[in-house]
Amino acid sequence: MSSTETTTSRKLGNFEVLDQVAEGGMGVLRLARQPELDRLVVLKRMRRKLVNDPSMVARFEREARAAAAVQHQNVVAVYDCFRYRGDHYIAQEFVDGIDLAETVVRLHRIDPRVAARIALGVARGLEEVHSRGIVHRDLKPSNVLLGHGGDVKIADFGIAIERTGPGLTRPGTMLGSMPYMSPEQMMGEQVDYRSDLFSFGILLYEMVTGVPPFQESVEGSPDTLLERMQRGRFDSPSKHGVEVPFWMRRLIRRCLRAKAADRPQTATAIRRILSRKVRAIAPEESRRVIASWLASKGIVRSSDTDTMLRPTVVPATALRHPIRWPWVATVAAAMLLITVLTFSTRPRSEPADTPAPRSESFLMSAATPAAAPFELTASAAVDLPLSRAVDPTPPVSLTPAELRIVASPWAKVTVDDGPSFHTPRAAPVELAPGPHRIVLEHPVHGRHVVDLDLEAGQTFTLRHAFGGASS
Numbered sequence: 331m332s333s334t335e336t337t338t339s340r341k342l343g344n345f346e347v348l349d350q351v352a353e354g355g356m357g358v359l360r361l362a363r364q365p366e367l368d369r370l371v372v373l374k375r376m377r378r379k380l381v382n383d384p385s386m387v388a389r390f391e392r393e394a395r396a397a398a399a400v401q402h403q404n405v406v407a408v409y410d411c412f413r414y415r416g417d418h419y420i421a422q423e424f425v426d427g428i429d430l431a432e433t434v435v436r437l438h439r440i441d442p443r444v445a446a447r448i449a450l451g452v453a454r455g456l457e458e459v460h461s462r463g464i465v466h467r468d469l470k471p472s473n474v475l476l477g478h479g480g481d482v483k484i485a486d487f488g489i490a491i492e493r494t495g496p497g498l499t500r501p502g503t504m505l506g507s508m509p510y511m512s513p514e515q516m517m518g519e520q521v522d523y524r525s526d527l528f529s530f531g532i533l534l535y536e537m538v539t540g541v542p543p544f545q546e547s548v549e550g551s552p553d554t555l556l557e558r559m560q561r562g563r564f565d566s567p568s569k570h571g572v573e574v575p576f577w578m579r580r581l582i583r584r585c586l587r588a589k590a591a592d593r594p595q596t597a598t599a600i601r602r603i604l605s606r607k608v609r610a611i612a613p614e615e616s617r618r619v620i621a622s623w624l625a626s627k628g629i630v631r632s633s634d635t636d637t638m639l640r641p642t643v644v645p646a647t648a649l650r651h652p653i654r655w656p657w658v659a660t661v662a663a664a665m666l667l668i669t670v671l672t673f674s675t676r677p678r679s680e681p682a683d684t685p686a687p688r689s690e691s692f693l694m695s696a697a698t699p700a701a702a703p704f705e706l707t708a709s710a711a712v713d714l715p716l717s718r719a720v721d722p723t724p725p726v727s728l729t730p731a732e733l734r735i736v737a738s739p740w741a742k743v744t745v746d747d748g749p750s751f752h753t754p755r756a757a758p759v760e761l762a763p764g765p766h767r768i769v770l771e772h773p774v775h776g777r778h779v780v781d782l783d784l785e786a787g788q789t790f791t792l793r794h795a796f797g798g799a800s801s
Contacts (some may be wrong), residue, residue, distance in 0.1 A: 338672060343414045345373060345421065356380065356390060361424065364409075367773065368492045369424075371409060376418040387418065392529040394420045397487040399462050399723035403613065403739055404455030406475065406485040425485075427478045427630055430537070431471035437627060438540045442574050443608070445537040447616040448474075449483025454757065456597035456614070459484065460523045461653040467521065469529035470510040471536060478630035480617030508546050513559045513588050524590040527597065531585025538578070539570040543586060560588045577607055601757075656689045698730045704779065732758040733768075741770040741778075758789070772796055 340347050345362040348370075352359040355727055360373045375675065380386040394411035397420075401407065409424040411461060430448070434440065440448070459466055473486045512528035515521050535543045543564035544555055558564070564586065565573040581603060587593050594600050608616070624630045737753045744750045745759060746766055763786040770778045775796030784790060 342373065342637075343420075345371065347373065351720070356386070356418075358690065362421075364421075370426075371421050372424050374420040374422065376416065381416070381418065390418055390420070392729050393487045396464050397422065399464065400459050401752050401754055402455055402458040403755075404451045404482055405458060406483045407751050407752075418760060422485075423483075425477050425481065425483055427476045428624075429485075429532075430476060432472040433476060433624075433629055434471055434536060434540055436629065439570075439572060440537045441623065441750060442538050442578060443620040444620060445534065446578065446608045448476070448482050448537065449530070449534050450608060450616055451613070451620075452484060452533065453597050453601040453604055455482070455484040456523075456526055457601050457757075458754075460526070466526050466529075467515065468507055468510075469526050470507050471533060474533070476620065476624065476630070478621065478624065480619070480621030481622070482616075482620065493728065499596070509542050509555055510591070513556060514590060516556050516559070518587055522590070522593065523597065524593050527585050527593050528590075528688060529602065530597075530600065531582050531593075535564070535567070535582050538572055538574050540565050541570065541633070543582075559586075560695060562586065562588055566773045575607075575789050577603070598788075613751070613799040617749070652653070728763050729787040730760040731763055731788040731790065732788065733761055733766075733772070733782070733784065734789070735768070736791065736793045737770055739775075741772050741794070741796075744769040744771070763788075764801065768792060770794055 338620050342362065344366065345364055347360050347362045348362045350358060357374045357376050360375065362371050362373045363369070365370050376387070376390045377527070380390075391411060394408055397408040398411070399408065406425060409423070410419075410421040412419050412421070426664065452469075456466070456469075464487070466484065468486060469484070473484065475481075475483045477483070510529050510532050512525040515525050532542055532544070553561075553563075560692045562583075567579060567582075575651060581594075581600070585593055585600070621630075670733050733745075734739075735753055735755065740753050742752050743751050743755075745761065747767055761784055763784055765781065765783045768782060770780070778794055778796070780792060780794070782790065782792070
């Protein structure tokens, strides 16, 4: 969806309709502008042939409520739900970019390093969705949007259910998208959050291989799609000619287990695995990597203001091997032995108060003679930076502080003039120890600025009620 593809606008309530951008099973999507807030939005109109069906109207309104209950940077925001001249509309966030399904079609597959970061964004979004008591039930590539700034957003809550509320689907009724449903969803059984995690596994597999793990049955197939899911029968990613890290293959297999009890039990567990493996704690770091990669492939346009194209250094072993600490121990032992030998071979006639030489055998400075007792090979330098091997006093790294922000009713938050996000936010913001400026903004209630001085390892919760006091 691109804001440049516009036609003559027309008024629709408080919106100016610019163009029709897509059609779905339940509605038609139109790009529009909201003049009062000077922003682009997407208007989803319910198909007129469904308006006379009370269950379809209830589902449409339920979609709006479910999506509006989640305010998170990895979920498409819903602004309004209204009726206009007999039609039902949902006004939602406009994401200028491409959906994941089209990305896979155009590129055939996504680099595992980038796929891991896209998956991390999806996991963060699911974590917030599930924390609101909502099961999405329709997680698939076409419902994951990639903005040209690297944003990853979950869309379309058309068949989402609230675990605490009445369902819209009768027992024994299958509702969802083939082949992205869990086995229990295909059989029309009651589903919970773990059904979304099965769909997440399918999503991750398709990103790195280009095809879903379970293909729909064709004439002459010895088994059905459901039977293959129940038996866990799918090809290894290597059979599709792609090298996928072991940890990612293991995560996919865990998510695709037929029994919900055998899968990861929460989106939080998956998010922690991905955060640890890609070493990308800050969302803006993942956005930079995704935006740069999409622009390099010509999938989205490059923008000096929205897509921050910066060199991204990703170690070759970042997704496979940690630093080999036993090797470090070997180097340290060798250095200690050299030092001992240097002192033990010194002539005994030397006065006791004569300073011992320091530069050659102990510090190993740039002036070290070519005939050094040992040398670092190129292969070793990949796993162990040279500075770590020769510096006897490595720099001290301070434990970051964690900041949680609670705003009522909600706020757009900017930390130190960096990228913004909206509350409520489930994960804390990790910040370096020291002074920081936090700006909270609301389009109706105004702006509030707080200056904080955080200590290493400190966990601080900032609470602000617009019109009230902060704590």
